[in-house]
Structure formats: structure tokens, C-alpha cells
């Protein structure tokens with residue numbers, strides 16, 4: 001994971017809040033009503049709804065005016081009802097314009113909401129502990145910012161005008177029907193009731209089904225992503241068998257959920273659609289109207305009026321069903337967005353003293369214990385050490401011993417479970433996050449470069465740096481040579497995440513960036529891990545330049561890079577097993593001496609030397 005101090009973002013309010021790595025995603029997301037999150041754009045949504053309701057009223061008015069016009073024509077065939085016709089035209093235009101207006105307002109609200117949410121999420125991510133971002137995964141967070149916000153956009157833009165129509169149309173239609181003829185209104189209502197009853201029955205297990213459907217769909221997405229992302233590994237190692245098997249199993253699960261759903265709800269749902277379609281209502285109203293007109297109990301024009309609008313109620317049910325489905329869908333997105341919005345921010349602990357004792361070490365770990373989760377074994381236990389100003393401390397030890405954890409606790413990826421970490425004698429939790437980052441520069445295994453120019457990427461460390469300062473930093477980082485050889489020199493774009501540069505080159509840009517930041521404490525975590533042999537010497541020279549005069553904590557696998565460290569801390573299973581200088585530790589003949597021997601052996605390996613025993617082994 002690559003990091004820059006700036007990514008932690010703006011200054012915080014000061015109030016006590018611990019950060020802990022237990023902010024993992026909940027196993028099952030609660031369903032959240034989307035209305036709360038729409039608050040900032042609610043007035044516009046109300047407006048869109050009101051205009052949409054107006055459009056529904058205009059549409060009904062058209063029907064009523066038509067009915068009146070036909071009635072007048074039947075009563076006085078010689079005179080055309082121009083006024084009513086004009087009313088029909090005006091109301092038709094009104095309905096159209098209102099519909100367009102509602103659509104526009106809903107879209108304005110949707111765009112505004114999208115921007116607000118994306119900004120809000122980005123700002124929140126800039127303030128949460130980096131460990132939260134790491135736990136959630138960059139992909140999942142990007143999906144929230146992109147897909148879930150988009151889902152809300154679609155909901156606001158398309159559904160909110162529908163809402164008004166879905167409620168206003170049936171109520172007003174029923175009122176008009178009752179006014180026209182209560183008996184035919186009851187016939188219409190009976191058909192509607194029947195259709196609704198069947199539909200409700202069909203949707204009885206809907207909630208469980210939707211849940212199963214969403215879970216199955218998420219499994220398929222995860223399997224697809226794994227299958228595609230792991231393609232190089234898949235091709236090399238399992239010719240697709242295992243990962244394709246997982247993908248296939250996810251697809252089978254999805255198919256089963258769909259078939260179960262279809263079997264359980266398919267027929268009643270289709271039958272209810274049939275009942276709610278215009279034909280049954282029209283047939284019954286036609287029949288009943290015929291009987292009533294024949295008995296001289298119903299005016300022709302009223303009958304016509306009922307025929308014109310009776311299907312409107314059933315039609316209005318359709319958007320309601322659609323809306324229910326949309327709300328269910330969008331509520332999952334809202335839950336995910338709210339989860340990120342409510343992620344705890346990295347805060348300053350106001351209850352801890354800021355006053356530093358005289359002569360305190362540059363950095364100290366005091367009885368630090370840390371676990372990644374309440375149920376997980378501690379990754380660090382009782383770790384205490386002090387780092388003097390201007391000295392170099394190296395962290396070594398077997399894989400999983402806790403070295404990276406130590407490096408990441410310093411910028412507060414997580415907060416300690418017990419004990420404390422101090423910078424110049426002050427608990428790091430007492431410092432404002434920005435002040436903490438002012439003091440520490442980090443160079444991690446792989447450095448993140450933005451899709452900017454090389455100069456832009458170096459300047460991220462200090463935006464006001466002059467061109468001369470940028471060049472001086474690049475020169476010290478042994479990067480000036482390769483940068484000048486690029487077609488546009490310092491103005492060369494580095495591509496998305498710096499893809500146009502090699503790992504070692506990216507790392508030297510990151511070192512130039514850290515040089516420009518000029519912070520007193522430097523944390524290096526496997527900073528040479530991705531250097532190719534050609535780059536390694538230059539990278540080490542760049543690091544030496546960066547380390548000059550600074551207090552350094554470095555995690556290193558290549559023991560040669562730490563030989564001259566003032567202090568070497570050897571970690572084993574989360575504890576410091578040994579400490580001392582290179583020579584003293586070698587003499588002690590413990591873990592470090594063993595690691596060093598292994599390291600030297602590894603250095604003297606060559607493929608030629610290795611091939612003989614391997615071949616012999618295989619031949620046996």
C-alpha cells in the first residue's frame with residue numbers, strides 16, 4: 001500500500017475518539033430508507049413531486065373535459081364545444097410541460113445530490129484512519145463512491161416524479177369516478193382490489209427472495225472479479241479449474257435463487273398483472289355500463305367518462321410496484337454510503353497532555369500492545385523501544401513478526417490497544433492528525449503516483465516548491481537523470497498510477513517527494529522491495545540521501561541495507577526478541593545471526609547453483 005501524508009487530508013475537530021481496526025464491513029447490511037440521505041435536496045424533490053402531481057391532474061382533466069365535450073356534442077350535435085376543446089389542448093400541453101418540469105427538477109436534484117455525496121464521501125475518506133481504507137479495500141470504497149452514488153442518482157432522477165403520480169393519480173381518479181357514477185367506481189375498485197390481493201400474495205416472500213437474490217448476485221460479482229483479476233495466476237497455475245469452479249458455483253447459486261423465486265412468485269405475479277391490465281376493468285365497466293344505460297340509469301357521457309379514466313387506477317399501481325422494487329434496491333446502496341459516512345474519523349485526543357518532557361527521544365514505543373481485531377491474537381505485545389534524534393533504527397524479523405504493523409502504527413493507521421507511541425515525548429494521539437503528519441514522512445513498498453506530470457507528483461510533498469527545489473530533490477533522489485531522458489522531462493505525464501515508470505523509478509520519485517517534504521522522522525517500509533538490480537544501487541543512494549540528518553525507522557528484508565543502523569530491533573511473534581547493533585547481534589548468535597546467515601546464503605545463490613540439487617531431487 002502506498003501512502004503519502006497528504007492523503008490524510010484536512011485538519012480535524014478535537015474530541016476523543018479511538019480508532020480501531022474493528023470497523024470491518026458488517027456481515028449483513030441493514031436496510032436503510034433512502035429519504036434521510038436525500039435531505040440536502042429535499043426541497044427540490046418536493047418541487048419535482050408537486051409538478052409531477054400537477055401533470056397527473058392535467059391528464060385527468062383532459063379526460064374529464066373530453067367527456068364533457070362528448071356529452072355536449074351528444075346533447076346538441078350542431079354546436080361544436082370549442083371552449084372544451086381548447087381546455088383539452090391547454091391541459092394536454094400543461095400535462096406535458098409539467099411532466100418535463102418535474103423531470104428537470106428531479107434531475108437537477110439528482111446531479112446535486114451526486115456531487116454532494118461524492119464530495120462528502122471523499123472528504124470522509126480523507127479523515128478516517130488509513131487502516132479503515134485498507135480493511136474496506138480500495139475497490140469496494142471506489143464502488144460505493146461510484147456505483148452506489150449513481151444508484152441514488154437514478155432513484156432521485158427517475159423515481160421521485162413517479163412517486164407523486166403513483167399516489168395522486170389513484171386518489172383523484174377514484175374521486176372523479178365516484179363523482180361520475182359510484183356503482184361503476186365500485187366495479188373498478190373491486191377489480192383493482194382483486195389484482196392487488198393476488199400481487200401481495202405473490203410478493204409475500206419477496207423480502208427474503210430479494211435478500212437471497214442480492215447475496216447471490218454479490219457472490220457472482222466477487223467471483224467474476226476474482227476470476228478476471230487472478231487471470232495471470234490462473235493461467236500459470238490451475239489452468240482455470242479452481243477459480244472457474246468457484247465462478248461456476250456462484251453462477252449455479254444465482255440460477256437456483258432465480259428459479260426458486262420464479263417458481264414461488266412467477267404465476268401469481270403474472271396473473272395479477274393480467275388482472276391489473278386495462279382489459280378486465282374495461283370489460284366489466286363496459287358490461288355494467290351497458291346494463292345501467294339500458295335501464296336508463298346512466299348518462300351516456302358519464303359512462304364514456306368512466307371508460308376513459310377507469311384504467312388509470314390500475315395503471316397507477318404499476319409505478320407503485322416499480323417504486324417498491326427501486327427503494328429496496330437503492331436502500332442497500334444507501335446503507336453502504338452511510339457506513340462510509342459514519343466511519344469514525346481520525347481524531348485528536350484532547351485528554352492527553354501535549355507537553356513534552358525535556359530530552360525525550362524522537363520516537364518511542366512504550367509497552368505497546370496491538371491486535372487487529374477483538375478476536376485476533378495480538379500482532380504486537382509489550383513492544384518498547386526508543387529512537388534517538390538523527391539515528392537509524394531497523395526492524396527485522398521473520399515474516400508476520402509485526403514489523404509492518406509497527407511502521408503503520410506511527411501514522412495512526414490504527415491506534416494501539418494498550419501502551420502508547422510518542423513523538424518527541426508527546427503521545428501521537430494527542431497531536432492533531434495534520435501536526436502528526438507534518439513531522440513524519442513515509443516511503444512504503446510501492447509508491448502511489450497520480451496521473452499527473454513527474455514534477456506534479458514530486459510537488460505533492462510541498463505544493464509551493466519552486467522548479468529549482470523540485471529538480472534539486474529529484475537530483476538527490478537519483479531521479480534527475482532518467483527524468484531528463486524522458487520525452488517531456490519533468491513535464492512527462494506518468495500515466496494512471498505511474499504505469500509508464502518502472503517500480504524503482506516510481507520509488508525514486510516518491511523519495512524525491514519525501515525529500516521535498518523535509519520532515520524530521522522518516523518511516524521506510526520495504527522501500528527497496530520492488531527495485532530491479534539495475535535500479536537498486538541508485539535507489540539505495542537515493543535513500544541514503546533522504547536519511548541524511550533524519551531520524552529513521554526502517555523495515556527491511558534486505559539486511560545489507562541496514563548493516564549500519566544504529567539500532568536493530570529483531571521481532572519475533574509480535575515481540576522484540578533481540579536488540580543491538582549489527583556486530584553485537586551477530587556476536588550474540590541468536591535470531592539475527594541466523595537471519596543474517598540465511599541472507600548471505602541467499603545472496604550467493606545463483607540459478608546455476610540451485611539447479612543441480614533441484615534436478616537431482618526431481619530425478620530421484
Ligand SMILES: Nc1ncnc2c1ncn2[C@@H]1O[C@H](COP(=O)(O)OP(=O)(O)OP(=O)(O)O)[C@@H](O)[C@H]1O
Nearest residue numbers: 372376379397398399400401402403404405406571
Ligand atoms: N490488516 C490486517 N488484519 C489482520 N491481521 C493482520 C493485518 N495485517 C497484518 N496482520 C497480522 O499481523 C501480524 C503481523 O503482521 P506484519 O505485517 O506486521 O508482519 P511483518 O513482520 O511486517 O511481515 P512481513 O515481513 O511478511 O511483511 C501477522 O500475523 C499478520 O497476519
